[in-house]
Amino acid sequence: MVVLDPGHNGGNADNPAAINRTVPAGRGQTKACNTTGTATATGYREHQFTWDLSVRVRDLLAARGVRVVMTRPDDNGVGPCVNERAAIGNRAGAAAVVSLHADGSESVGAHGFHIAYSAPPLNAAQGEPSLRLARLLRDGLRSAGMATSSYIGSDGMSPRNDLGGLNLSERPTALVECGNMRNPAEAAVMTTPAGRQRYAGAIAAAVLDYLQAGG
Numbered sequence: 001m002v003v004l005d006p007g008h009n010g011g012n013a014d015n016p017a018a019i020n021r022t023v024p025a026g027r028g029q030t031k032a033c034n035t036t037g038t039a040t041a042t043g044y045r046e047h048q049f050t051w052d053l054s055v056r057v058r059d060l061l062a063a064r065g066v067r068v069v070m071t072r073p074d075d076n077g078v079g080p081c082v083n084e085r086a087a088i089g090n091r092a093g094a095a096a097v098v099s100l101h102a103d104g105s106e107s108v109g110a111h112g113f114h115i116a117y118s119a120p121p122l123n124a125a126q127g128e129p130s131l132r133l134a135r136l137l138r139d140g141l142r143s144a145g146m147a148t149s150s151y152i153g154s155d156g157m158s159p160r161n162d163l164g165g166l167n168l169s170e171r172p173t174a175l176v177e178c179g180n181m182r183n184p185a186e187a188a189v190m191t192t193p194a195g196r197q198r199y200a201g202a203i204a205a206a207v208l209d210y211l212q213a214g215g
């Protein structure tokens, strides 16, 4: 069973009190429950992108017999908070947890995807299994023709100690930042169904690779 975690939510922007309250984020940190996410210059919002992409990945995995749990049921709600998103994967005993996001950098020319993973790991699941999952996602997106990030991490990989969903996970976990929504070329891919299907195909194939290697 796999947990997909589409970043943000459609109701977040209208509910600042709910999403700005602080929650535990691991390593002794606290963070806002959730955030509104970014958007393309034409107003296509990250929560719309991550929801649509998650549905596509879910459907591809389900067609291969993989049971999928989502951290939110639709794109109209508020949250859940980052600690609750992690708890959903933990309670489910997920073989893999994949969070889906897109970035919003205004730096000129900033483009490309990166995969964030918890480092240094706080438990065994955050160690080798999470790193292997992250590398398979990186390799899969690169094979699908996506460029690795020009401005974050190295070779498409970004070790992080400040992301609550990763810190609090007790299951193999990685977070995909699919690209930069403020980059016109990447926004053009993300705003088309065919472009999102390309991302979904690469992500689903990587998750299947991970599961077939024994999780």
Ligand SMILES: [Zn+2]
Binding pocket: 007, 008, 037, 038, 046, 100, 101, 102
């Ligand atoms: Zn995001």
